[in-house]
Amino acid sequence: xxxxxxxxxxxxxxxxxxxxxxxxxxxxxxxxxxxxxxxxxxxxxxxxxxxxxxxxxxxxxxxxxxxxxxxxxxxxxxxxxxxxxxxxxxxxxxxxxxxxxxxxxxxxxxxxxxxxxxxxxxxxxxxxxxxxxxxxxxxxxxxxxxxxxxxxxxxxxxxxxxxxxxxxxxx
Numbered sequence: 001x002x003x004x005x006x007x008x009x010x011x012x013x014x015x016x017x018x019x020x021x022x023x024x025x026x027x028x029x030x031x032x033x034x035x036x037x038x039x040x041x042x043x044x045x046x047x048x049x050x051x052x053x054x055x056x057x058x059x060x061x062x063x064x065x066x067x068x069x070x071x072x073x074x075x076x077x078x079x080x081x082x083x084x085x086x087x088x089x090x091x092x093x094x095x096x097x098x099x100x101x102x103x104x105x106x107x108x109x110x111x112x113x114x115x116x117x118x119x120x121x122x123x124x125x126x127x128x129x130x131x132x133x134x135x136x137x138x139x140x141x142x143x144x145x146x147x148x149x150x151x152x153x154x155x156x157x158x159x160x161x162x163x164x165x166x167x168x169x170x171x
Contacts, residue, residue: 005142006038008135030098033091034136040084041139044146047077051153070157077150084143092136099133 013031054073057063 005041005135005139008138009034009038009132012132012135030091030094033087033094034132037084037087037091037136037139040080040087041142044077044080044084044143047073047080048146048149051077051149054153067157071154074150074154074157078147078154081143081147081150085140085147088136088140088143092133092140095133095136 050073054065054070057065058070
């Protein structure tokens with residue numbers, strides 16, 4: 001699921017970039033935030049793979065990890081996913097705001113694909129803009145899924161530790 005936004009953003013950065021004109025020009029902060037968001041997505045994907053290794057260790061009584069290590073791993077996933085969501089939301093807010101200003105400048109009779117102004121540069125909304133927005137929305141959804149699994153793991157470790165504590169109190 002995380003590979004879809006990565007592939008879309010590779011396409012946008014490699015093939016659909018303009019040379020300074022149009023909606024993609026003049027917003028390097030959005031590109032940097034997008035790259036950071038994708039890097040956080042890559043980290044959380046690798047971190048989720050770590051959860052599968054932790055699950056194997058939990059299942060084996062000989063290799064069981066400590067509760068502190070499990071909580072630390074779950075909280076790392078929660079923090080990383082939250083950062084990914086924040087970066088994705090900041091980029092989406094900037095992109096949608098930018099697109100909104102272009103649509104508001106368009107004549108009210110319709111929404112043109114290309115808008116030319118009197119002596120200034122022309123501006124347009126292209127399919128690359130929509131693909132970029134779709135990639136960010138999919139990144140946000142993937143980060144949310146990782147956050148939910150991290151919270152589920154955190155909940156399960158808390159329940160298991162409470163059950164172990166109750167069992168040891170009864171002895």
